[in-house]
Amino acid sequence: MTEVDITADGPSKGEFRDVMGRFASGVTVITTRIDGEDLGAAASAVSSLSDEPPSLLICLNVTSTTAQAIVKTGAFAVNVLAEDSAPIAQRFASKAPDKFASIAFERGRTGAPLISGSIAHFECVVDETVRGGTHYVFLARVVNVASTPGNPLAYFRGSFGRMETAPDAAALHAVRDYVVGTVSDVAVPLDAESIAAELEIEVGRSYQALVALVGEGLVRRTGATFEVEPVPDQVIFDYYAAKLAIEIGAAAQTVGSLDTEQLAELRRLLEVTLAHSVDGQFGDPAGWIRANAAFHEYLVSLAGSTILMETYKGLRLPAMEQRSISQSTRATGQLHEDHRTIVEGYEAGDVELVLRTLTAHARRPQETRAAAASAS
Numbered sequence: 001m002t003e004v005d006i007t008a009d010g011p012s013k014g015e016f017r018d019v020m021g022r023f024a025s026g027v028t029v030i031t032t033r034i035d036g037e038d039l040g041a042a043a044s045a046v047s048s049l050s051d052e053p054p055s056l057l058i059c060l061n062v063t064s065t066t067a068q069a070i071v072k073t074g075a076f077a078v079n080v081l082a083e084d085s086a087p088i089a090q091r092f093a094s095k096a097p098d099k100f101a102s103i104a105f106e107r108g109r110t111g112a113p114l115i116s117g118s119i120a121h122f123e124c125v126v127d128e129t130v131r132g133g134t135h136y137v138f139l140a141r142v143v144n145v146a147s148t149p150g151n152p153l154a155y156f157r158g159s160f161g162r163m164e165t166a167p168d169a170a171a172l173h174a175v176r177d178y179v180v181g182t183v184s185d186v187a188v189p190l191d192a193e194s195i196a197a198e199l200e201i202e203v204g205r206s207y208q209a210l211v212a213l214v215g216e217g218l219v220r221r222t223g224a225t226f227e228v229e230p231v232p233d234q235v236i237f238d239y240y241a242a243k244l245a246i247e248i249g250a251a252a253q254t255v256g257s258l259d260t261e262q263l264a265e266l267r268r269l270l271e272v273t274l275a276h277s278v279d280g281q282f283g284d285p286a287g288w289i290r291a292n293a294a295f296h297e298y299l300v301s302l303a304g305s306t307i308l309m310e311t312y313k314g315l316r317l318p319a320m321e322q323r324s325i326s327q328s329t330r331a332t333g334q335l336h337e338d339h340r341t342i343v344e345g346y347e348a349g350d351v352e353l354v355l356r357t358l359t360a361h362a363r364r365p366q367e368t369r370a371a372a373a374s375a376s
């Protein structure tokens with residue numbers, strides 16, 4: 001056995017706390033009910049103990065009113081707080097007389113309050129109580145558990161924060177495609193559970209993917225749910241400027257040199273885009289976005305450069321349009337006319353006509369917005 005001189009100076013209380021604070025944890029509220037009164041304390045000293053039987057341990061200061069009650073009741077609940085619950089943690093870290101005022105909860109099997117909005121609950125019955133330094137360590141049998149999707153509140157070096165896991169790549173891909181290609185109204189909330197059901201993936205994964213898409217600027221948080229992030233007009237115009245530069249380069253290289261099959265494919269893609277406007281409006285915005293993207297990507301693909309194509313796709317124009325076009329956005333008939341003229345230009349080998357029309361076409365969003373602004 002290694003000999004350690006435990007009489008030598010160890011870390012001071014402050015030093016110990018400071019270094020211990022580098023161990024990031026979640027935050028819970030330990031609750032119990034005694035003599036008709038609900039008690040609770042914020043706690044991060046919670047650990048799984050064993051699977052068989054399912055048990056955990058918590059450490060509470062002997063001065064904690066909640067701890068003293070648990071010594072008598074022999075039962076408690078662990079409420080794992082969600083990332084937006086820092087105010088709840090602060091409240092239960094205080095000595096306020098009625099911490100449960102305005103806190104929504106249900107009563108668990110042991111009578112202990114189960115705080116609503118928590119991402120997990122463990123209901124426990126104490127097996128053994130050990131005294132360690134200033135704290136009671138309650139070793140307890142878990143008699144009931146429940147969980148809902150959501151990210152935990154984190155605690156690190158004395159501050160609250162967020163803890164996010166890296167999203168599963170396949171789930172992220174599927175949810176991104178769903179948001180970009182299927183959601184047709186920017187105001188409709190994106191709910192992790194219904195997306196998970198639709199895509200047949202785990203709810204936790206769809207939630208993590210939505211969180212990642214917030215980082216990509218594709219969706220934004222609205223309280224507990226998400227919605228598609230609208231894009232500022234200036235950003236939209238910037239996207240179209242980049243798109244135009246690529247399309248002009250591709251057209252300058254290819255107009256006049258397409259074979260009949262390529263021209264037929266171009267005309268077919270044109271017809272698909274025409275089907276997506278109803279009475280001058282985008283009756284089916286997602287359908288229009290897909291058809292329009294297929295038409296324009298084909299123009300770029302004709303240049304025969306994989307790198308150019310990847311760069312063009314990297315602009316993620318469908319994602320941007322998804323966020324900027326809604327059912328009520330007017331689809332000017334001019335967009336369709338432009339597409340027709342572009343195809344006619346390719347068919348006639350008229351490079352000037354194609355370049356002029358592509359340029360005018362890329363400016364239509366600006367015109368549509370200017371017209372909408374002057375009409376309102």
Ligand SMILES: Cc1cc2nc3c(=O)[nH]c(=O)nc-3n(C[C@H](O)[C@H](O)[C@H](O)COP(=O)(O)O)c2cc1C
Pocket residue numbers: 027040041042043044045046059060061063064065066067089090092093094095155
């Ligand atoms: C993030 C956080 C974690 C905490 N963890 C613990 C803990 O694990 N054990 C403990 O005894 N106190 C912990 N506390 C402090 C208690 O919540 C605090 O002492 C509270 O006032 C006790 O309330 P009570 O006396 O009503 O039970 C923590 C506080 C915060 C903010």
